[in-house]
Amino acid sequence: MIRPTVPAALAAAALVVGPAASATAMPAPQALSMSVLATSDVHGHALNWDYFTDSPYPAGEELGLDRAKTVVDGIRAEKGEESVLLVDNGDSIQGNPLTSYFSSTEPVTESGLDHPMAVASNLMGYDAQVTGNHEYNYGLDMLDYYEQQTDFPVLAANALETATGEPHNDPTTMIERTIDGETVQVGIVGLTNPGSRIWDKKHLEGTIEFEDMVTSAQTYAPQLKEQGADVVIALAHTGKDPAGQQWDASQLQENIATSIATEVPDIDVVVAGHSHQDQPEEVVTQSDGTQALITQPNYWARSVSEVELNLVPDEDGDGFTIDWDDAAPSVTPHYLQGDVAESQEMADAMSSYHEETVDYVNQTIAKASETMSAKTSRYEDTAILDFIGHVMTEKTEEGLAGTDYEDLPVLA
Numbered sequence: 149m150i151r152p153t154v155p156a157a158l159a160a161a162a163l164v165v166g167p168a169a170s171a172t173a174m175p176a177p178q179a180l181s182m183s184v185l186a187t188s189d190v191h192g193h194a195l196n197w198d199y200f201t202d203s204p205y206p207a208g209e210e211l212g213l214d215r216a217k218t219v220v221d222g223i224r225a226e227k228g229e230e231s232v233l234l235v236d237n238g239d240s241i242q243g244n245p246l247t248s249y250f251s252s253t254e255p256v257t258e259s260g261l262d263h264p265m266a267v268a269s270n271l272m273g274y275d276a277q278v279t280g281n282h283e284y285n286y287g288l289d290m291l292d293y294y295e296q297q298t299d300f301p302v303l304a305a306n307a308l309e310t311a312t313g314e315p316h317n318d319p320t321t322m323i324e325r326t327i328d329g330e331t332v333q334v335g336i337v338g339l340t341n342p343g344s345r346i347w348d349k350k351h352l353e354g355t356i357e358f359e360d361m362v363t364s365a366q367t368y369a370p371q372l373k374e375q376g377a378d379v380v381i382a383l384a385h386t387g388k389d390p391a392g393q394q395w396d397a398s399q400l401q402e403n404i405a406t407s408i409a410t411e412v413p414d415i416d417v418v419v420a421g422h423s424h425q426d427q428p429e430e431v432v433t434q435s436d437g438t439q440a441l442i443t444q445p446n447y448w449a450r451s452v453s454e455v456e457l458n459l460v461p462d463e464d465g466d467g468f469t470i471d472w473d474d475a476a477p478s479v480t481p482h483y484l485q486g487d488v489a490e491s492q493e494m495a496d497a498m499s500s501y502h503e504e505t506v507d508y509v510n511q512t513i514a515k516a517s518e519t520m521s522a523k524t525s526r527y528e529d530t531a532i533l534d535f536i537g538h539v540m541t542e543k544t545e546e547g548l549a550g551t552d553y554e555d556l557p558v559l560a
Protein backbone atom coordinates (compact mmCIF):
# COMPACT_ATOMS: atom_id res chain seq x y z
CA MET A 149 0.00 0.00 0.00
CA ILE A 150 1.25 3.45 -0.83
CA ARG A 151 0.92 5.59 2.23
CA PRO A 152 1.89 9.16 2.80
CA THR A 153 4.90 9.35 5.01
CA VAL A 154 5.13 11.67 7.96
CA PRO A 155 8.13 13.94 7.54
CA ALA A 156 10.99 12.67 9.66
CA ALA A 157 11.32 15.86 11.68
CA LEU A 158 7.64 15.82 12.50
CA ALA A 159 7.75 12.19 13.54
CA ALA A 160 10.74 12.88 15.78
CA ALA A 161 8.93 15.83 17.34
CA ALA A 162 5.93 13.61 18.02
CA LEU A 163 8.20 11.15 19.83
CA VAL A 164 9.54 13.89 22.06
CA VAL A 165 6.25 15.51 22.99
CA GLY A 166 3.99 12.44 22.89
CA PRO A 167 2.76 11.08 26.24
CA ALA A 168 4.87 7.96 25.91
CA ALA A 169 4.88 5.40 28.72
CA SER A 170 7.26 6.40 31.48
CA ALA A 171 10.54 4.53 31.65
CA THR A 172 10.30 4.09 35.42
CA ALA A 173 6.68 3.04 36.01
CA MET A 174 3.81 1.86 33.89
CA PRO A 175 1.16 4.56 34.25
CA ALA A 176 -2.49 3.59 34.28
CA PRO A 177 -4.03 3.73 30.81
CA GLN A 178 -5.20 7.21 30.12
CA ALA A 179 -7.63 8.81 27.75
CA LEU A 180 -6.77 8.28 24.11
CA SER A 181 -7.83 10.33 21.14
CA MET A 182 -8.72 8.80 17.81
CA SER A 183 -10.03 10.39 14.62
CA VAL A 184 -12.28 8.53 12.21
CA LEU A 185 -12.30 10.23 8.80
CA ALA A 186 -15.01 9.41 6.29
CA THR A 187 -16.01 10.12 2.70
CA SER A 188 -19.19 8.97 0.96
CA ASP A 189 -20.76 8.78 -2.49
CA VAL A 190 -17.55 9.83 -4.25
CA HIS A 191 -18.99 8.63 -7.60
CA GLY A 192 -15.72 8.62 -9.49
CA HIS A 193 -14.63 12.08 -8.41
CA ALA A 194 -10.97 11.32 -7.89
CA LEU A 195 -10.14 14.73 -9.32
CA ASN A 196 -11.67 18.19 -9.14
CA TRP A 197 -12.68 17.98 -12.79
CA ASP A 198 -16.05 18.33 -14.51
CA TYR A 199 -15.82 16.20 -17.67
CA PHE A 200 -19.05 17.71 -19.02
CA THR A 201 -17.67 21.24 -19.11
CA ASP A 202 -14.06 20.08 -19.61
CA SER A 203 -12.86 22.26 -16.76
CA PRO A 204 -12.33 22.20 -13.00
CA TYR A 205 -15.44 22.69 -10.88
CA PRO A 206 -16.05 26.42 -10.47
CA ALA A 207 -14.74 28.42 -7.53
CA GLY A 208 -16.74 27.60 -4.43
CA GLU A 209 -17.90 24.23 -5.81
CA GLU A 210 -14.60 22.35 -5.81
CA LEU A 211 -14.51 18.71 -4.74
CA GLY A 212 -12.65 15.45 -5.25
CA LEU A 213 -10.33 12.95 -3.64
CA ASP A 214 -7.34 15.02 -4.77
CA ARG A 215 -8.46 17.69 -2.29
CA ALA A 216 -9.62 15.14 0.29
CA LYS A 217 -6.15 13.59 0.25
CA THR A 218 -4.56 16.89 1.23
CA VAL A 219 -6.88 17.17 4.24
CA VAL A 220 -6.44 13.52 5.25
CA ASP A 221 -2.64 13.70 4.92
CA GLY A 222 -2.64 16.83 7.06
CA ILE A 223 -4.65 15.20 9.84
CA ARG A 224 -2.44 12.09 9.73
CA ALA A 225 0.67 14.24 10.00
CA GLU A 226 -0.80 16.22 12.88
CA LYS A 227 -2.23 13.35 14.94
CA GLY A 228 -0.03 10.44 13.88
CA GLU A 229 -1.14 7.76 11.44
CA GLU A 230 -2.02 5.27 14.18
CA SER A 231 -4.59 7.66 15.63
CA VAL A 232 -6.41 8.19 12.35
CA LEU A 233 -8.79 5.84 10.55
CA LEU A 234 -10.09 6.53 7.05
CA VAL A 235 -13.24 4.90 5.68
CA ASP A 236 -15.42 5.27 2.61
CA ASN A 237 -19.13 4.70 2.57
CA GLY A 238 -19.60 3.44 -0.98
CA ASP A 239 -20.87 4.50 -4.39
CA SER A 240 -17.29 5.01 -5.52
CA ILE A 241 -16.87 3.19 -8.84
CA GLN A 242 -19.75 4.74 -10.79
CA GLY A 243 -21.00 8.21 -11.48
CA ASN A 244 -18.94 10.23 -13.95
CA PRO A 245 -17.34 9.81 -17.40
CA LEU A 246 -14.08 8.60 -15.80
CA THR A 247 -15.80 5.59 -14.26
CA SER A 248 -18.22 4.91 -17.14
CA TYR A 249 -15.36 4.99 -19.67
CA PHE A 250 -13.27 2.45 -17.75
CA SER A 251 -16.29 0.29 -16.90
CA SER A 252 -18.34 0.30 -20.11
CA THR A 253 -16.47 1.90 -23.00
CA GLU A 254 -13.06 0.35 -22.36
CA PRO A 255 -13.69 -1.93 -19.38
CA VAL A 256 -10.66 -2.50 -17.19
CA THR A 257 -11.82 -6.10 -16.81
CA GLU A 258 -10.96 -6.52 -20.50
CA SER A 259 -8.01 -4.15 -20.89
CA GLY A 260 -6.34 -5.43 -17.76
CA LEU A 261 -5.64 -1.90 -16.49
CA ASP A 262 -5.93 -1.31 -12.78
CA HIS A 263 -9.34 0.07 -11.84
CA PRO A 264 -8.94 3.86 -11.62
CA MET A 265 -10.89 4.08 -8.38
CA ALA A 266 -8.78 1.31 -6.84
CA VAL A 267 -5.71 3.38 -7.74
CA ALA A 268 -7.22 6.55 -6.28
CA SER A 269 -8.59 4.85 -3.18
CA ASN A 270 -5.35 2.99 -2.44
CA LEU A 271 -3.55 6.31 -2.63
CA MET A 272 -6.00 7.74 -0.12
CA GLY A 273 -5.05 4.87 2.21
CA TYR A 274 -8.56 3.83 3.18
CA ASP A 275 -8.85 1.29 5.99
CA ALA A 276 -12.25 -0.01 4.87
CA GLN A 277 -15.10 0.65 2.47
CA VAL A 278 -18.65 -0.63 2.11
CA THR A 279 -20.27 -1.34 -1.24
CA GLY A 280 -22.87 1.23 -2.24
CA ASN A 281 -25.69 0.25 -4.54
CA HIS A 282 -23.75 1.70 -7.48
CA GLU A 283 -20.90 -0.75 -6.85
CA TYR A 284 -23.20 -3.35 -8.44
CA ASN A 285 -24.00 -1.27 -11.57
CA TYR A 286 -21.44 -2.97 -13.80
CA GLY A 287 -22.03 -6.46 -12.44
CA LEU A 288 -20.23 -8.59 -9.89
CA ASP A 289 -17.21 -9.22 -12.13
CA MET A 290 -16.36 -5.51 -12.13
CA LEU A 291 -16.93 -5.22 -8.39
CA ASP A 292 -14.76 -8.28 -7.75
CA TYR A 293 -12.05 -6.92 -10.06
CA TYR A 294 -12.06 -3.64 -8.14
CA GLU A 295 -12.12 -5.37 -4.76
CA GLN A 296 -9.14 -7.58 -5.64
CA GLN A 297 -7.10 -4.46 -6.35
CA THR A 298 -7.91 -2.52 -3.21
CA ASP A 299 -5.45 -2.59 -0.33
CA PHE A 300 -8.38 -2.43 2.09
CA PRO A 301 -11.45 -4.64 2.61
CA VAL A 302 -14.62 -3.79 0.68
CA LEU A 303 -17.40 -4.90 3.02
CA ALA A 304 -21.05 -5.89 2.66
CA ALA A 305 -22.48 -7.99 5.48
CA ASN A 306 -26.02 -8.11 4.12
CA ALA A 307 -25.40 -8.94 0.43
CA LEU A 308 -25.66 -12.72 0.54
CA GLU A 309 -24.89 -15.22 -2.18
CA THR A 310 -28.08 -17.05 -3.04
CA ALA A 311 -26.20 -20.31 -3.48
CA THR A 312 -24.50 -20.31 -0.08
CA GLY A 313 -26.36 -17.78 2.08
CA GLU A 314 -22.95 -16.29 2.90
CA PRO A 315 -21.92 -12.66 2.30
CA HIS A 316 -20.33 -12.17 -1.14
CA ASN A 317 -17.90 -9.63 0.32
CA ASP A 318 -16.34 -9.67 3.78
CA PRO A 319 -18.98 -8.68 6.33
CA THR A 320 -16.66 -7.06 8.85
CA THR A 321 -13.08 -6.10 9.56
CA MET A 322 -11.14 -5.49 12.76
CA ILE A 323 -8.52 -2.77 12.75
CA GLU A 324 -5.87 -2.72 15.45
CA ARG A 325 -4.02 0.44 16.29
CA THR A 326 -1.42 1.41 18.86
CA ILE A 327 -2.11 4.80 20.36
CA ASP A 328 0.11 6.17 23.11
CA GLY A 329 1.40 2.63 23.63
CA GLU A 330 -2.10 1.19 24.07
CA THR A 331 -3.76 -1.27 21.71
CA VAL A 332 -7.12 -0.13 20.39
CA GLN A 333 -9.36 -2.37 18.29
CA VAL A 334 -11.97 -0.91 15.98
CA GLY A 335 -14.58 -3.26 14.53
CA ILE A 336 -16.27 -2.21 11.31
CA VAL A 337 -19.40 -3.76 9.82
CA GLY A 338 -20.34 -2.91 6.22
CA LEU A 339 -24.04 -2.58 5.36
CA THR A 340 -25.03 -2.12 1.75
CA ASN A 341 -28.33 -0.85 0.41
CA PRO A 342 -30.90 -3.58 -0.21
CA GLY A 343 -32.44 -1.42 -2.96
CA SER A 344 -29.84 -2.96 -5.28
CA ARG A 345 -32.10 -6.00 -5.57
CA ILE A 346 -34.43 -3.80 -7.64
CA TRP A 347 -32.03 -1.27 -9.19
CA ASP A 348 -29.53 -3.89 -10.35
CA LYS A 349 -31.91 -6.79 -10.80
CA LYS A 350 -30.33 -7.70 -14.13
CA HIS A 351 -26.96 -8.24 -12.44
CA LEU A 352 -28.07 -9.68 -9.11
CA GLU A 353 -31.28 -11.68 -9.54
CA GLY A 354 -30.66 -15.30 -8.68
CA THR A 355 -27.14 -14.52 -7.47
CA ILE A 356 -27.28 -12.08 -4.56
CA GLU A 357 -30.00 -11.57 -1.98
CA PHE A 358 -30.17 -8.79 0.55
CA GLU A 359 -30.90 -8.87 4.24
CA ASP A 360 -32.29 -5.90 6.13
CA MET A 361 -29.44 -3.62 7.22
CA VAL A 362 -30.49 -3.35 10.88
CA THR A 363 -30.90 -7.14 11.11
CA SER A 364 -27.39 -7.73 9.76
CA ALA A 365 -25.98 -5.09 12.10
CA GLN A 366 -27.68 -6.86 15.03
CA THR A 367 -25.88 -10.05 14.02
CA TYR A 368 -22.41 -8.68 13.45
CA ALA A 369 -21.98 -5.79 15.91
CA PRO A 370 -22.20 -8.06 19.00
CA GLN A 371 -19.72 -10.44 17.35
CA LEU A 372 -17.26 -7.59 16.89
CA LYS A 373 -17.68 -6.66 20.56
CA GLU A 374 -17.05 -10.27 21.59
CA GLN A 375 -13.93 -10.32 19.44
CA GLY A 376 -12.61 -7.42 21.48
CA ALA A 377 -13.64 -4.31 19.59
CA ASP A 378 -13.29 -1.20 21.72
CA VAL A 379 -15.24 0.80 19.15
CA VAL A 380 -17.78 -0.48 16.62
CA ILE A 381 -18.45 1.49 13.45
CA ALA A 382 -21.22 0.77 10.95
CA LEU A 383 -20.37 1.77 7.42
CA ALA A 384 -23.94 1.99 6.21
CA HIS A 385 -24.73 2.96 2.64
CA THR A 386 -28.09 4.41 3.55
CA GLY A 387 -29.57 7.79 4.44
CA LYS A 388 -31.24 8.69 7.68
CA ASP A 389 -34.76 7.38 8.27
CA PRO A 390 -37.42 9.67 6.76
CA ALA A 391 -39.72 11.34 9.31
CA GLY A 392 -42.44 8.99 10.49
CA GLN A 393 -40.82 5.81 9.17
CA GLN A 394 -40.86 2.81 11.47
CA TRP A 395 -38.16 0.21 11.08
CA ASP A 396 -39.65 -2.88 9.45
CA ALA A 397 -37.13 -5.57 8.52
CA SER A 398 -39.54 -7.19 6.08
CA GLN A 399 -39.63 -4.03 3.96
CA LEU A 400 -35.84 -3.92 3.27
CA GLN A 401 -36.04 -0.15 3.75
CA GLU A 402 -33.76 2.10 1.71
CA ASN A 403 -32.99 4.85 4.23
CA ILE A 404 -32.51 3.41 7.68
CA ALA A 405 -29.29 4.87 9.16
CA THR A 406 -31.09 6.26 12.21
CA SER A 407 -32.59 2.87 13.03
CA ILE A 408 -29.20 1.18 12.65
CA ALA A 409 -27.86 3.60 15.25
CA THR A 410 -30.80 3.29 17.65
CA GLU A 411 -31.60 -0.43 17.34
CA VAL A 412 -28.06 -1.80 17.64
CA PRO A 413 -26.60 -0.68 20.99
CA ASP A 414 -23.18 -2.21 20.26
CA ILE A 415 -22.68 0.32 17.47
CA ASP A 416 -20.93 3.56 18.45
CA VAL A 417 -20.69 5.41 15.15
CA VAL A 418 -22.76 5.12 11.99
CA VAL A 419 -21.36 6.55 8.78
CA ALA A 420 -24.41 7.29 6.63
CA GLY A 421 -24.57 8.13 2.94
CA HIS A 422 -26.50 7.33 -0.23
CA SER A 423 -28.99 10.20 0.14
CA HIS A 424 -26.42 12.83 -0.89
CA GLN A 425 -27.05 14.99 2.15
CA ASP A 426 -24.55 17.04 4.11
CA GLN A 427 -25.34 15.92 7.65
CA PRO A 428 -22.11 15.99 9.63
CA GLU A 429 -23.33 15.20 13.13
CA GLU A 430 -26.27 13.79 15.03
CA VAL A 431 -26.20 12.02 18.39
CA VAL A 432 -29.05 9.58 19.01
CA THR A 433 -30.17 7.61 22.05
CA GLN A 434 -30.07 3.88 21.51
CA SER A 435 -32.68 1.30 22.56
CA ASP A 436 -30.69 0.55 25.75
CA GLY A 437 -30.33 4.23 26.70
CA THR A 438 -26.74 4.63 25.50
CA GLN A 439 -25.66 6.93 22.71
CA ALA A 440 -24.39 6.70 19.15
CA LEU A 441 -23.22 9.25 16.63
CA ILE A 442 -24.29 9.45 12.98
CA THR A 443 -22.19 11.32 10.43
CA GLN A 444 -22.92 11.74 6.75
CA PRO A 445 -20.13 13.35 4.68
CA ASN A 446 -21.24 15.40 1.70
CA TYR A 447 -21.40 13.59 -1.67
CA TRP A 448 -18.87 13.66 -4.55
CA ALA A 449 -16.02 14.19 -2.05
CA ARG A 450 -17.27 17.65 -1.20
CA SER A 451 -16.30 17.09 2.42
CA VAL A 452 -14.45 14.75 4.75
CA SER A 453 -16.09 14.03 8.09
CA GLU A 454 -13.70 13.90 11.03
CA VAL A 455 -15.20 12.13 14.03
CA GLU A 456 -13.12 12.68 17.13
CA LEU A 457 -13.43 9.89 19.68
CA ASN A 458 -12.02 10.11 23.18
CA LEU A 459 -11.42 6.67 24.61
CA VAL A 460 -11.17 5.86 28.30
CA PRO A 461 -10.44 2.52 30.00
CA ASP A 462 -13.60 0.42 30.18
CA GLU A 463 -15.07 -0.99 33.41
CA ASP A 464 -13.30 -4.33 33.13
CA GLY A 465 -9.99 -2.61 32.59
CA ASP A 466 -9.21 -4.82 29.61
CA GLY A 467 -10.01 -2.36 26.89
CA PHE A 468 -11.34 1.07 26.05
CA THR A 469 -14.71 2.64 25.63
CA ILE A 470 -15.92 5.93 24.21
CA ASP A 471 -16.10 8.73 26.76
CA TRP A 472 -19.67 10.01 26.38
CA ASP A 473 -19.63 11.87 29.72
CA ASP A 474 -16.70 14.27 29.85
CA ALA A 475 -15.43 14.44 26.27
CA ALA A 476 -18.23 13.22 24.03
CA PRO A 477 -17.55 12.46 20.38
CA SER A 478 -17.74 15.40 18.01
CA VAL A 479 -17.53 15.90 14.27
CA THR A 480 -15.56 18.40 12.24
CA PRO A 481 -16.72 18.50 8.63
CA HIS A 482 -13.74 19.45 6.45
CA TYR A 483 -15.20 21.12 3.39
CA LEU A 484 -13.08 20.91 0.28
CA GLN A 485 -14.25 24.05 -1.49
CA GLY A 486 -12.06 27.12 -1.83
CA ASP A 487 -8.46 27.23 -0.75
CA VAL A 488 -7.58 23.52 -0.46
CA ALA A 489 -4.52 22.27 -2.32
CA GLU A 490 -5.00 19.43 -4.80
CA SER A 491 -2.67 16.50 -4.23
CA GLN A 492 -0.06 16.30 -6.98
CA GLU A 493 0.42 12.63 -6.10
CA MET A 494 -3.26 12.00 -6.89
CA ALA A 495 -3.07 14.01 -10.10
CA ASP A 496 -0.01 12.01 -11.20
CA ALA A 497 -1.59 8.65 -10.34
CA MET A 498 -4.76 9.51 -12.24
CA SER A 499 -3.23 11.37 -15.19
CA SER A 500 -3.36 8.61 -17.81
CA TYR A 501 -6.94 7.68 -16.86
CA HIS A 502 -7.92 11.33 -16.79
CA GLU A 503 -6.39 12.17 -20.17
CA GLU A 504 -7.94 9.15 -21.85
CA THR A 505 -11.36 10.13 -20.50
CA VAL A 506 -10.94 13.77 -21.54
CA ASP A 507 -9.89 12.69 -25.05
CA TYR A 508 -12.89 10.38 -25.30
CA VAL A 509 -15.53 12.87 -24.20
CA ASN A 510 -14.06 15.62 -26.35
CA GLN A 511 -13.79 13.69 -29.60
CA THR A 512 -15.75 14.97 -32.57
CA ILE A 513 -18.45 12.50 -33.50
CA ALA A 514 -20.05 14.64 -36.24
CA LYS A 515 -19.93 18.16 -37.61
CA ALA A 516 -22.98 20.35 -38.18
CA SER A 517 -22.73 22.63 -41.17
CA GLU A 518 -25.15 25.07 -39.56
CA THR A 519 -25.76 26.24 -36.03
CA MET A 520 -28.70 24.38 -34.52
CA SER A 521 -30.04 26.14 -31.45
CA ALA A 522 -32.30 24.48 -28.89
CA LYS A 523 -33.34 27.82 -27.47
CA THR A 524 -36.96 27.60 -28.66
CA SER A 525 -37.23 23.79 -28.65
CA ARG A 526 -39.46 23.92 -25.61
CA TYR A 527 -42.37 25.39 -27.55
CA GLU A 528 -41.72 24.93 -31.29
CA ASP A 529 -40.27 22.54 -33.81
CA THR A 530 -36.53 23.01 -34.22
CA ALA A 531 -33.84 21.44 -36.37
CA ILE A 532 -31.82 20.16 -33.42
CA LEU A 533 -34.74 18.15 -32.00
CA ASP A 534 -35.54 16.79 -35.46
CA PHE A 535 -31.91 15.77 -35.74
CA ILE A 536 -31.90 14.02 -32.34
CA GLY A 537 -35.17 12.26 -33.28
CA HIS A 538 -33.64 11.17 -36.55
CA VAL A 539 -30.58 9.67 -34.84
CA MET A 540 -32.80 7.92 -32.27
CA THR A 541 -34.99 6.28 -34.91
CA GLU A 542 -31.99 5.28 -37.00
CA LYS A 543 -30.21 3.67 -34.03
CA THR A 544 -33.36 1.94 -32.80
CA GLU A 545 -34.05 0.53 -36.26
CA GLU A 546 -30.49 -0.77 -36.37
CA GLY A 547 -31.03 -2.41 -32.99
CA LEU A 548 -34.26 -4.09 -34.10
CA ALA A 549 -32.87 -5.37 -37.39
CA GLY A 550 -32.89 -9.15 -37.50
CA THR A 551 -35.28 -9.46 -34.53
CA ASP A 552 -39.00 -10.27 -34.37
CA TYR A 553 -39.66 -6.54 -34.17
CA GLU A 554 -37.80 -5.35 -37.24
CA ASP A 555 -41.00 -4.50 -39.15
CA LEU A 556 -42.40 -2.29 -36.39
CA PRO A 557 -42.58 1.40 -37.23
CA VAL A 558 -40.13 3.40 -35.07
CA LEU A 559 -41.28 6.88 -34.14
CA ALA A 560 -39.42 9.65 -32.37
Ligand SMILES: [Zn+2]
Nearest residue numbers: 239280281422
Ligand atom coordinates in the same frame (compact mmCIF):
# COMPACT_ATOMS: atom_id res chain seq x y z
ZN1 LIG B 1 -26.24 4.99 -3.14
